[in-house]
Amino acid sequence: MKFDTKVVRSGIAPDPTTGAIVPPVYQTATYVLEEVGKDKGFDYTRASNPTRAVLEANLADLDGGKYGTCFASGMAAVDSVMKLFKSGDHIVCSDDVYGGVSRIYNTLLVNYGLSFTYVNSSNSQEVEDALQENTKLIWIETPTNPLLKVTDLDAIGKIAKKHGVLYGVDSTFSTPALLRPLEYGADITMHSTTKYLSGHNQIIGGVLITNDESLNERFKYIQKSVGAVPSPFDCWLTLLGLKTLSLRMQRHCENAQAIAEYLEAHNKIASVTYPGLPSHPQYSIAKEQMSGYSGMISMGLNGGLAAGKTLMNGVTLCSLAESLGAVETMITHPATMTHAEVPKDEREARGLTDGLVRLSVGIEDAEDIIKDLEQALEKV
Numbered sequence: 001m002k003f004d005t006k007v008v009r010s011g012i013a014p015d016p017t018t019g020a021i022v023p024p025v026y027q028t029a030t031y032v033l034e035e036v037g038k039d040k041g042f043d044y045t046r047a048s049n050p051t052r053a054v055l056e057a058n059l060a061d062l063d064g065g066k067y068g069t070c071f072a073s074g075m076a077a078v079d080s081v082m083k084l085f086k087s088g089d090h091i092v093c094s095d096d097v098y099g100g101v102s103r104i105y106n107t108l109l110v111n112y113g114l115s116f117t118y119v120n121s122s123n124s125q126e127v128e129d130a131l132q133e134n135t136k137l138i139w140i141e142t143p144t145n146p147l148l149k150v151t152d153l154d155a156i157g158k159i160a161k162k163h164g165v166l167y168g169v170d171s172t173f174s175t176p177a178l179l180r181p182l183e184y185g186a187d188i189t190m191h192s193t194t195k196y197l198s199g200h201n202q203i204i205g206g207v208l209i210t211n212d213e214s215l216n217e218r219f220k221y222i223q224k225s226v227g228a229v230p231s232p233f234d235c236w237l238t239l240l241g242l243k244t245l246s247l248r249m250q251r252h253c254e255n256a257q258a259i260a261e262y263l264e265a266h267n268k269i270a271s272v273t274y275p276g277l278p279s280h281p282q283y284s285i286a287k288e289q290m291s292g293y294s295g296m297i298s299m300g301l302n303g304g305l306a307a308g309k310t311l312m313n314g315v316t317l318c319s320l321a322e323s324l325g326a327v328e329t330m331i332t333h334p335a336t337m338t339h340a341e342v343p344k345d346e347r348e349a350r351g352l353t354d355g356l357v358r359l360s361v362g363i364e365d366a367e368d369i370i371k372d373l374e375q376a377l378e379k380v
């Protein structure tokens with residue numbers, strides 16, 4: 001099956017009891033056994049649920065994986081990866097990860113004896129140089145949140161294989177419509193399904209996908225032991241959103257390209273970062289490994305923070321909001337919103353200045369989005 005067909009069909013069969021074309025919401029905590037030791041494949045919803053099972057099968061197939069394990073949030077998925085490790089283990093991680101990821105690493109998981117080294121993963125030599133005897137995982141985000149750094153996944157895959165280290169990729173910004181990290185040697189692909197996959201700002205969720213049977217068994221064990229599972233209704237809403245993933249990503253990419261080009265030519269904008277612009281430092285890698293550049297743009301304004309605030313407060317169509325990857329265009333100030341808990345000196349060291357503005361371009365008409373940005377930029 002081609003990807004666009006998989007989005008609509010993979011893992012989805014008519015409901016066995018009624019023939020319903022849409023998998024029902026099995027909103028139940030438990031299941032009645034026919035007799036002692038004889039169930040119908042489900043015994044308790046923390047462990048498994050028919051609606052969740054359909055979502056897991058669909059998401060796994062979209063990313064070219066055999067197994068999917070869904071969680072109540074992207075962060076619960078990240079945390080579940082970390083539960084594979086033990087005190088004394090070391091992780092090498094992209095330096096520009098989502099602020100919630102560095103927060104859980106630096107303030108919670110360090111207390112359990114894990115250690116982390118952050119590297120500019122766009123430079124694969126930096127990744128290899130950071131490996132230690134006790135390194136158990138290379139964790140890559142591509143493109144990163146919010147600076148949109150792109151990593152050469154194939155190069156990192158070879159390093160991970162050479163050193164026998166597990167390789168995980170947070171592919172939230174790319175989605176399987178544009179990039180499938182397992183094809184580049186990743187052992188684990190992770191998504192915050194809150195974003196493009198569900199696509200309508202309607203749920204919080206996460207998923208881990210793998211081809212490795214023993215990793216899948218461990219993820220399922222962690223899922224049922226910890227219980228950070230999505231509700232059946234959230235799984236159903238995610239499945240509904242997924243049906244239009246291909247169509248939405250196409251529009252997100254087209255709109256973002258047009259808006260990035262408009263911003264790059266604007267005299268009030270100092271810098272624009274978008275993987276689809278030839279000025280992006282990893283444009284050639286992005287072009288090679290992604291089939292589109294997604295909908296995220298970062299920019300700095302002439303006039304820094306004050307100018308950025310005028311823009312963010314001045315938009316009327318775009319929504320000033322956390323999150324990304326939904327049908328609505330959202331504008332965000334990473335320094336006070338998504339990355340507020342990253343210490344200021346650390347933020348600035350990685351180029352995340354107070355003046356940075358992030359745009360998650362939605363699927364509205366691009367001309368309307370540009371008109372809104374234009375009227376807000378006039379106030380700057």
Ligand SMILES: Cc1ncc(COP(=O)(O)O)c(C=O)c1O
Nearest residue numbers: 073074075098145172192194205
């Ligand atoms: C790249 C990335 N990974 C992980 C997460 C965490 O996902 P969630 O908010 O669903 O817990 C986010 C959230 O913004 C993100 O942008």
